[in-house]
Amino acid sequence: MDDSLGALISAPLIPLRDEQRSARYAEEIAHARALHDADPDDYWAWVADQHRWLRPYDTVRTGELGDFRYFDGGLINVADNCVDRWAESVPDRPAVVWEGEPGDSRTVTYAELADEVSRLGAGLTALGVGRGDVVAIYMPNLVEAFTAIHACNRIGAIYTVLFSGFGRDAVASRLASARAKVVVVADAIYRRGKPVPLLDTLRSARPDAPTLEHTVVVDRTGNGVPLQEGETSYAALIDAHPEGSELVALDANEPAFLIFTSGTESRPKGVVHSVGGFLLGTWANAHWQTAITDDDVYWVAADVGWLTFPIQAVIGGLANGATIACYEGALDTPSTARFYEVCEKHAVTKVLCAPTVLRMLRKFGDTLAHDHPLPRLSLITVQGEPLDGETFTWTTETLGVPVVNAYGQTETGSTWTYPVAGVDDLKAGSTGTTLPGHACEVVDDDGRPVPAGTKGNLVMTRPFPTLARTVWDDHDRYLATYFSRFPGRYATNDEAVVDHDGHLWVLGRADDVINVAAHRLSTMEIEAVVGSHPRVVEAAVVGVPDDTKGTVPVAFVTTAGDAGDIAREVTQLVGDTIGGLARPDRVIVTAAMPKTRTGKIMRRLMREVLLHGEARSDTSALEDPSSLDTLREAVRA
Structure with missing residues (x-):
């Protein structure tokens, strides 16, 4: 094993307690894994059998990576499987339990959801939306986000969700790129105690969206905002x-929907996912990742603009007949107890969030957790960024529940490697093993598989239904981005290592691997060690140019209590654990880090502030712009 990885991936297996195990899921996953071992397509046929088809398919799969199809000849409808069939069998079961940041709440049964979805579908049709037309959804976590998505699914429209934190230019560029015909928007949202006017932003963007014909306005605030030409009331459309x-x-x-990635590129990249593939794959994803039962209340504590929310809540969760808890606002507003209060109020049993949420709870302290016991909570699952071992341990010990750590990407359309909930033993920080229906390798830069304990490039070696099918209007870009570097394989562009127990550890983006004096080091590997310091609550490590060593790591940390001599202590800890070359050139203590609304740390912006004194790339996904000011002050200190 590579010596520098030892501290990161030598974690022991942590067995589930007897009361945390599920005999039902143990039996099901054993069957699923046996099907996969015989032929992965046999597994996907089993998944297909769990759904309602309007016409049976002919073949499970045709083609290979870069050009493949699933369930050819089959006809299906996503809304039928996520809403209608549950409205028929369990009409009074809550589908969505919603809470707004001001404290207002609403519960919608499957029967009520089915009715509103069908009515909205008719309303969109009356506005001229047909099969293959694009509808944009620009709103936060509201019940209307569920109805709008499934109304599109019902009538065959293609939807695209715009992050509610986007500003005018980001909204305009995505509406134009998608060629959106209609947009469904909330007049405003509540975030950190104040309304954020989405409709005003949309109106300012509309002149640069030439294909946009109609706007459907959800009156979130209840202020009865006057409508302009081309705007229709959501409530009136439903009633009509x-x-x-x-x-x-x-x-x-x-195509079912497209989701735009954001980053350093000048053009937003619209990743396209398919109708049947996304439905079936996300059903399996939510099924294995959370072991959903009829009695669960599953809180997906993510923003609808992050693909995790459609995967786990709107599509995958509802396809399992789950009751989904949905919260509009910030998890620390109006007080640091809000996370616990939402769980208590709605009898939440399982939670999905980004690891940053758990680090936030850890920062708020053990006393708060002790004052808000959550006896019904049985599972927390995380994804979106690496989970450090200290946060894993704090969560399992303080909240008393197992933590399932999952990995996936926008392009993969689901997480595909994690310990199966209620079945597989855990490791602090690992992403478990590959799920049935998926196959991966860790390879060197020449595409050759590397042995266990050696880091390399993570690639996927066979197609699967939720994998993106193309880039909107640019298939050549799709092929070049994901299949050119390792022909015949999908390049995740992440580095990873498989340990001797077969567990996968994702180390971070391949472009976050830095070359220090001719030695390749993963910033995620260094970050994990920095985060293990007992007073470090959050850590982010980036690489910056250095005249002598080529590149050096710089660590940003937030601390619990007085920072003290934290810079010296962190530097020594990294040197003792990984080696002298990995020691941060600088440790910067900051009160805040730039994050997306779903809590993912935006490391590229941190690097830009460090190098240029300002953020120079896309900041449209940034939740709190003032965090950049805080960061600049910390860098100058």
Whole structure:
């Protein structure tokens, strides 16, 4: 094993307690793994059998990576599987339990959800939306986000969700790129105690969205905002169409939605996912990752603009017939107890969040957790960024629940490696083992598989249904981005290592691997060690140019209590654990880090502030712009 990885991946297996195990899921996953071992397509056929088809498919899969199809000949509808079939079998079961940041709440049963979805589908049809037209959804975590997505699914429209934190230019560019015909928008949202006017932002962006014909306005604030030409009230549209809409039978490989990635590129990249593939894959994802039961209340503590929310809540969660808890606002507003209060109020049993949420709870302290016991809580699952071992341990010991750490990407359309909930033993920080229906390798730069304990490039070696099918309007970009470096394999562009127990450890983006004096070091590897310091609550490590060594790591930390001599202590800890070359050139203590609304640390912005004194790339996903001011002050200190 590579010596520098020893401290990171030598974690022991942590067995689940007897009361945390599920006999049902143990039996199911054993069957699923046996199917996969015989032929992964046999596993996907089993997944397909869990759904309602409007016409049976002919073949499970045709083609290979870069050009593949699943369930050819089959016709299916996502809304039928996520809403209608549950409205028929369990009409009074809560589908969505919603809470707004001001404390208002609403519970919607599957029967009520089905009715509103059908009515909205008819309303969109009346506005001229047809099969293959694009509808943009620009709102936060509201019940109307669920209805808008499934109304599109019902009538065969393609939806794209715009992050509610986007500003005018980001909204305009995505509306134009998607060629959106209609947008569904909330007049405003509540965030950290104040309304954020989405409709005003949309109106300012509309002149640069030439294909946009209609705006459907959700009156979130209840202020009865006056409508302008081309704008329609959501409530009036629902009321006007009690007849509902026809369910459209869709080819399993038709585009269901596109989601735009943000980053350093000048053009937003619209990743396209398919109707049947995304539905079936996300059903399996939510099924294995959370071991959902009829009695669960599953809180997906993520923003609808992060693909995790459609995967785990709107599509995957509802496809499992789950009751989804949905919260609009910030998890520390109006007080640091809000996370616990939401769990208590809605009897939450399982939570999905980014690791940053757990680090936030850890920062708030053990006393707060002790004052808010959560006896119904049985599982927390995380994804979106690496989970450090200290936060894993704090959560399992303080909250008393197992933590399932999962890995996936926007392009993969689901997380595909994690310990199966209620079945697999855990390791602090690992992403478990590959799920049935998926296959991966860790390879060197020449594409050759590397042995256990050696880090390399993470690639996927066979297609699977939730993998993105193309980039909107630019298939050549899709092929070049994901399949050119390692022909015949999908390049995640992440570095990883498999340990001797077969557990996968994702170390971070390959472009976050820095070359220090001719030695390759993963910033995630260094970050994990920095985060293990007992007073460090959050850590981020970036690489910056150095005249002598080529690149050096710089660590940013937030601390619990007085920082003291934290810089010296962290530097020594990294040197003792990994080696002298990995020691941070500088340790910067900051009160805040730039994050997305879902809590992912935006390390590229931190690097830019360090190098240039300002952020120079896309900041549209940034939740709190003042965090950059805080960061600049810390860098100058």
